Amino acid sequence: MQNHLVISAIAPNRPGIANEITSLVTKCGCNILESKMKSMGDTFSLILMAAGEWNSIAKLEHTLPSKASSMQMTTMMQRTEIQQPKPELPYRVKIFSLDNPGITQEITHFFTDNGINIQEMSCNTYPAQHTGAMVGATKLTVSIPTSLQVSKIREKFRLFCDKTNLDGEMKPIGQD
Incomplete structure (x- = not known):
């Protein structure tokens, strides 16, 4: 069964920051289902939804805060469920x-x-x-x-x- 985690983050913009984040998600064994990334002024912003087995999501939740700190990144995370389509x-x-x-x-x-x-x-x-x-x-x-x-x-x-x-x-x- 897939678990899902939404991550929101902002950091100083610089080349390679998107790669660092996507690499971390992948190294934790998760897949990126959706993402939006944008430079606004000299700030990089992103929101993404990762999916993975419970242990992969837990690893990402544990690993991201220290990695984010080293990148001068502010993050928020929240587990979520995929919604069934509505009429x-x-x-x-x-x-x-x-x-x-x-x-x-x-x-x-x-x-x-x-x-x-x-x-x-x-x-x-x-x-x-x-x-x-x-x-x-x-x-x-x-x-x-x-x-x-x-x-x-x-x-x-x-x-x-x-x-x-x-x-x-x-x-x-x-x-x-």
């Missing part, structure tokens, strides 16, 4: 707007208010090509429960975008 429809959401404080909270609030789970979200800002104004780009993967009427959710999303001056689209995954 939900996966949608990809893309939103562009002028960057305003609080816009990410408004977006997450919209989905929470409508009973929609956010599976994944990424936000980036960049200067607009011609004006230099800061633009925000938000991409989400959401799961719409099959108990909700998709056409009503899409209409609510359109109205939300109009009200908050966002350029947004919501499409079923596979049509994006």
